[in-house]
Amino acid sequence: MNDRMMKAVLYDRYGGPDVLYLGRVPRPEPAAGEVLVKVHAFSVNGGELAARAGRVRLVTGRKFPQRVGLDFTGEVAASGAGVTRLADGDRVWGVLGRTSGFGSAAEYVTVPAERIGRVPDGLDLVDAAALPVATTAVTALRDKAGLRPGERLLVRGAAGGVGNAAVQLGRAYGAEVTALARAANLDFVRGLGAHQAVDHRIARPGELDRFDVVLDTAGTELRAYRGLLNPGGRMVTIAFDLKRPAASLGYLAASTVHGHGRVRFFSGDPKRAHFDDLARHVVEGKLSPAVDTVFPLEETAAAHRALEAGGVQGKYVVRVA
Structure with missing residues (x-):
């Protein structure tokens, strides 16, 4: 297996959840100031449903394949030049920035180091995926x-x-x-x-x-x-x-x-300080993850379908690793 490739959820046209499929794309490499995160889980968000359905195509355009996934939890796999506060194996969570688009529904994701934070000790990474938003x-x-x-x-x-x-x-x-x-x-x-x-x-x-x-x-x-x-x-x-x-x-x-x-x-665009606040609220007992259902990566379309149906209690989370 080519270790330069990875699994990712893609779609080649706008439409319902059935347009999603599990494909393979090049694994990203962290640039200066970035970290490569091995994704453990992500949650399904309303904004990506609208994007996948083509409701905001003036923004998302017509270049395919396109990706899904906005937030993530995982472990640092590698760091780019200049990153000193994070080490390989650190447990982290984050949200892709406004200019990054979607793409966390994958085995790996790169993100600026200042846009992620450490997950509190003792919090399971799959449960934690319900919290970045x-x-x-x-x-x-x-x-x-x-x-x-x-x-x-x-x-x-x-x-x-x-x-x-x-x-x-x-x-x-x-x-x-x-x-x-x-x-x-x-x-x-x-x-x-x-x-x-x-x-x-x-x-x-x-x-x-x-x-x-x-x-x-x-x-x-x-x-x-x-x-x-x-x-x-x-x-x-x-x-x-x-x-x-x-x-x-x-x-x-x-x-x-x-x-x-x-x-x-406003549209959420969290950075390191926001995730530090989030971790503090969790540690202080003010906030706990609410996970409705956990889906495997190959059933991401089912997670989209469930969110569109309504009635979620908390978050639908997709397990990657």
């Missing part, structure tokens, strides 16, 4: 919203990857947490620490209470949820409406500048 929840609640003890927090999409972390962290930060989720997931989000759990299919925005902070992971009905804010309230969203992208992004652009209750939209 939790850096988005930390940034949203702590940095973007400035959530304070005693405030009322609404988490929309509370059973998902970012949402479940937001419920746990909101409780840890001293907020009163209301979680919106499917009926089948209400006990799950209560178990994460939600003070109240509400079926999002029954309770419309106009029937909900007022909140100091709203964290949205869906990107739809933003105007209605913004209307739930108390004076001085803050709304943070990490998504926009893919069915109406122009209108959705236009609304976000306008609402970040003026009007009652500013809406802050």
